[in-house]
Amino acid sequence: MTAPNGTGNPQQPGNNPQPAIPNQYSFLWLSAAIFLMVLWLQDGGQPQLRELAYSDFKTAVVNDQVSEVTLKEEAITGLFTDSGAASFSSDTPSQASTPGFRTIRPPMEDPSLLGLLEEQGVTIRAMPSGLPWWQELIRGFLPWILLLALMFWFWGAAQKRMTQGGGPFDFSRSKARKARRETSTATLDDVAGIESAKREIAEIIDFLKSPEKYRALGAVMPKGVLLVGPPGTGKTLLARAIAGEAEVPFYSISASEFIEMFVGVGAARVRDMFQEARKDAPALIFIDELDAIGRSRGAGLGGGHDEREQTLNQILTEMDGFEAHENVLVLAATNRPDVLDSALLRPGRFDRKVTLDRPHKDARTAILQVHVRKVPLAIDVDLEQLAARTIGFSGADLKNLVNEAALTAARENLHEVSARCFEVARDRIILGEERDARLSPEERKAVAYHECGHAIMAYYMPNADPLTKLTIIPHGMAMGVTEQTPREDHYTYTESYLKDRIKVMLGGRCAEKLVYGEVSTGAQNDLKEATTLIRRMIGQWGMSEKIGPLGLSIGEEHVFLGREMGLPREFSEKMAEMIDAEIQAQLLAMEKATLDFLTDHRDQLEALAKAVLKAETLSAEDVEEILRKEDARKIA
Structure with missing residues (x-):
C-alpha cells in the first residue's frame, strides 16, 4: 500500500480559564462556628458539672462540704470544698476533676434553705431568670437564618457546577474566552509560510490600532474575515497571533460551545458575546469551526425552529447590527466552506475570505x-x-x-x-509506527510480492511519483509499505498522472494474481483509493470520453443528505448508471494493463521480491540497482 500523509490540528486560542472560587469552604466553617456558639449560649456557657440529688446537696451543706452556691429559678449550682470534692468523687473521667455540682430545685419552695446556707457560711449568689435579650434573640433566630443561608449556598453551588458559570441563571452567558496582548504569547512572527494571509491580517490589525487613517479616506473596516483552509494549515494559530498583535480585547470561542440542550441558549449566548465585545470596542471575536452552526439552512433537518438555525440567525442579525463606529471584527475559521450558508458569505458579513493552503x-x-x-x-x-x-x-x-x-x-x-x-x-x-507482527513465511512472501508489484509500477510508470522506500516491515495497519514522494508540489493533476497513480495502486493486487493465481484481502485499501480517484476523474473532472465534460457532485455529504430527504439530485439515475459502468470499465482496463506489464517484467518482480525478503527494507537506490541489473541481464 502507499503511505498516507498525516494532518494536525492546533489548539484553540485563549488562555482565560474559569477563575477558581477562593476559600470555597470558608462559608461552611463560619456556619459551623456560629452553630457551636448558639449551642454554647443555649447551655449558658457553663462547664460540665456533677449532678447531685437535692437531698445529697442539703447533706453536703450540713457537713460543710459546699463553699459556694448560685441560686437559679430551676436549679442550684455551686462549688465543693476540698473535702466535698473528695467525698463526691466520680468514676466518670470528664467529671473526675470537676469541683462544681448541679442540682434541681424541688417544685415546692424550701423555706429552710436560705437559713441553712447562712448558718453554714456558704457564699450565696443569685442569677436572674432567663438569658439577656440579645442572647435570646440570637438563640431564637440565628439557627433559622443559618439554615436558610446554607440552603441558598448549596443551591447556588449546584447551579454553578451545572452551568460552569457564575450563578443559577448563567445559561445564557457567553463562554467566549477573553485574551489581551499581555496574556497571549503568539505573534505574527510565529506564523510562517502564509505571507499573503499575514498581509491581509496585518491590515486589519493596523485598522484597529489607527482607524482615523482609514476613515479620512472614507474606508470602513470589514465586519468579518473568514479563514478557509484544510486542517492544520494555521487558521487557529493565525487567530492566536492576532490576539498577541492587535492590542485590543480578543474573544475566542468554538462554534459548538453555543449549542446546549436547552432551547434558545445558543442565540442568547451569541447576543451576550456581541454585547460584551461592543462594550470593549474596538475588539475582535474569533469563532472556530464555524461550520458547526453555519451550515446551509433549509436542508430538511430540524426546520425553522431548530436550535442550530436559531443560533445562526442570531449571528447574522448581530453582524448586520454593527455600525461603522463600533469597530468590532468577527474572525471565523472553517475547513468546509462549501457547506456554509450563503447569507454568511455575502459582503457585509464576511467581507473577506483568506485562503490558507498547504505550504510550498x-x-x-x-x-x-x-x-x-x-x-x-x-x-x-x-x-x-x-x-x-x-x-x-x-x-x-x-x-x-x-x-x-x-x-x-x-x-x-x-x-x-x-x-x-x-x-x-x-x-x-x-508510514506509521513499526509494529511486531508474527507473519508465517508464506504470508511474509505474499506481502513481499504485493509491495514489489507497487514498487515496479512506481519505478517504470513515466508519470508516477518517484519511489522512495520499499519495506515489508509492518507499519501502522499495513503489513508492508511502498513509499512515493512527489518531485515537486502539485496544484493540478493531469489525466496521465492520475492513471499511472491508479496503476501503481493496482500493482500489488496484480502481482498476487500473477504469482498465486488469486488475490487476497491485502488490496482492500488500494481498491478503495483507486475507486474514489477514478470516480472523481469521471464525475467531477470530466476525464471520460463517454461521460463527457460534466462536473457532478460525487461523493459529497450534502448530496447524499439531499437524496435521503427527497431533495432533487443533480443527475438522473441513468447518468448514475453510466458513471458506474464507466468506472468499472476503466478500472478493468487499467487492471489488465497492469497485469500485462507485470507479466512482461516477471523476472524483475522475482528478483526484487527475493531482495526485499532478505533485507526487509530497500531504498530507492537499492531498487533501482536491482531492476537495472535485471534489465541488463534480460537484454544480454
Whole structure:
C-alpha cells in the first residue's frame, strides 16, 4: 500500500480559564462556628458539672462540704470544698476533676434553705431568670437564618457546577474566552509560510490600532474575515497571533460551545458575546469551526425552529447590527466552506475570505525554521532538504515532525537532534509506527510480492511519483509499505498522472494474481483509493470520453443528505448508471494493463521480491540497482 500523509490540528486560542472560587469552604466553617456558639449560649456557657440529688446537696451543706452556691429559678449550682470534692468523687473521667455540682430545685419552695446556707457560711449568689435579650434573640433566630443561608449556598453551588458559570441563571452567558496582548504569547512572527494571509491580517490589525487613517479616506473596516483552509494549515494559530498583535480585547470561542440542550441558549449566548465585545470596542471575536452552526439552512433537518438555525440567525442579525463606529471584527475559521450558508458569505458579513493552503517548499522551510528555534540541531540537519522531502505536510504536520525528532533524540540520549532523528520521525508520521507482527513465511512472501508489484509500477510508470522506500516491515495497519514522494508540489493533476497513480495502486493486487493465481484481502485499501480517484476523474473532472465534460457532485455529504430527504439530485439515475459502468470499465482496463506489464517484467518482480525478503527494507537506490541489473541481464 502507499503511505498516507498525516494532518494536525492546533489548539484553540485563549488562555482565560474559569477563575477558581477562593476559600470555597470558608462559608461552611463560619456556619459551623456560629452553630457551636448558639449551642454554647443555649447551655449558658457553663462547664460540665456533677449532678447531685437535692437531698445529697442539703447533706453536703450540713457537713460543710459546699463553699459556694448560685441560686437559679430551676436549679442550684455551686462549688465543693476540698473535702466535698473528695467525698463526691466520680468514676466518670470528664467529671473526675470537676469541683462544681448541679442540682434541681424541688417544685415546692424550701423555706429552710436560705437559713441553712447562712448558718453554714456558704457564699450565696443569685442569677436572674432567663438569658439577656440579645442572647435570646440570637438563640431564637440565628439557627433559622443559618439554615436558610446554607440552603441558598448549596443551591447556588449546584447551579454553578451545572452551568460552569457564575450563578443559577448563567445559561445564557457567553463562554467566549477573553485574551489581551499581555496574556497571549503568539505573534505574527510565529506564523510562517502564509505571507499573503499575514498581509491581509496585518491590515486589519493596523485598522484597529489607527482607524482615523482609514476613515479620512472614507474606508470602513470589514465586519468579518473568514479563514478557509484544510486542517492544520494555521487558521487557529493565525487567530492566536492576532490576539498577541492587535492590542485590543480578543474573544475566542468554538462554534459548538453555543449549542446546549436547552432551547434558545445558543442565540442568547451569541447576543451576550456581541454585547460584551461592543462594550470593549474596538475588539475582535474569533469563532472556530464555524461550520458547526453555519451550515446551509433549509436542508430538511430540524426546520425553522431548530436550535442550530436559531443560533445562526442570531449571528447574522448581530453582524448586520454593527455600525461603522463600533469597530468590532468577527474572525471565523472553517475547513468546509462549501457547506456554509450563503447569507454568511455575502459582503457585509464576511467581507473577506483568506485562503490558507498547504505550504510550498519555501514556506515549509520557513515553518521549520520557526519550530526549531528552541531545538539544538546537529550539523548534518539541512532544513531545505527536509522541506523538499515533506511535500504535502501542513504546518501542524511540520510542528509534529520537529517534536517527534526531538523525542527520538531524547529517547536515544542524544544532546542534539540529528538528520537521522528527522528521518525516523518522518517515517513514523508517513508510514506509521513499526509494529511486531508474527507473519508465517508464506504470508511474509505474499506481502513481499504485493509491495514489489507497487514498487515496479512506481519505478517504470513515466508519470508516477518517484519511489522512495520499499519495506515489508509492518507499519501502522499495513503489513508492508511502498513509499512515493512527489518531485515537486502539485496544484493540478493531469489525466496521465492520475492513471499511472491508479496503476501503481493496482500493482500489488496484480502481482498476487500473477504469482498465486488469486488475490487476497491485502488490496482492500488500494481498491478503495483507486475507486474514489477514478470516480472523481469521471464525475467531477470530466476525464471520460463517454461521460463527457460534466462536473457532478460525487461523493459529497450534502448530496447524499439531499437524496435521503427527497431533495432533487443533480443527475438522473441513468447518468448514475453510466458513471458506474464507466468506472468499472476503466478500472478493468487499467487492471489488465497492469497485469500485462507485470507479466512482461516477471523476472524483475522475482528478483526484487527475493531482495526485499532478505533485507526487509530497500531504498530507492537499492531498487533501482536491482531492476537495472535485471534489465541488463534480460537484454544480454
